[in-house]
Amino acid sequence: MKRLNLIFCAIVLFLTFGACSLDDDGANFHYEPLQITDVELPESFDLHEVYNIKVKLLRPDDCTLVEGFDVTRGDLTTRNIVAIGAILDNKDCIALDQEVEDSFRFEVLYTDTYLFRFYTGEDEDGEPQYIEVEVPVN
Numbered sequence: 001m002k003r004l005n006l007i008f009c010a011i012v013l014f015l016t017f018g019a020c021s022l023d024d025d026g027a028n029f030h031y032e033p034l035q036i037t038d039v040e041l042p043e044s045f046d047l048h049e050v051y052n053i054k055v056k057l058l059r060p061d062d063c064t065l066v067e068g069f070d071v072t073r074g075d076l077t078t079r080n081i082v083a084i085g086a087i088l089d090n091k092d093c094i095a096l097d098q099e100v101e102d103s104f105r106f107e108v109l110y111t112d113t114y115l116f117r118f119y120t121g122e123d124e125d126g127e128p129q130y131i132e133v134e135v136p137v138n
Helices: 002-018
Strands: 029-034 036-040 050-061 064-073 078-088 095-107 114-122 128-135
Touching: 029 050, 029 064, 036 114, 036 128, 050 064, 050 078, 064 095, 078 095
Parallel strands: 078 114
Antiparallel strands: 029 078, 036 050, 050 095, 064 078, 114 128
């Protein structure tokens, strides 16, 4: 009887998990950087404090969703910030050119002045452009 129950459970598990697919072929979106148009930073930071950094960015159409930010460290106190958009692969997008506001949290860990480089897009030669802001630490 135990053997029959074991075989029955194995068949049920096989049928349940056999229908699952881990293929990514059905993905209907991709990620792209979004254009940052303006930033709001304090005049100075206090060491070990956490700040809410407000960012305005351009949402080009209704198929673009703001996914968040990619903040990478250039050197000790340089931060490169890119707004990330999830772009739905839909041919019927409506142009918006809508400026939206989002934010991210930033903790001050060092006493040196921070340099923030916010990605604003590319120039006509394909070179990345940035809004650069320096913020001293008290």
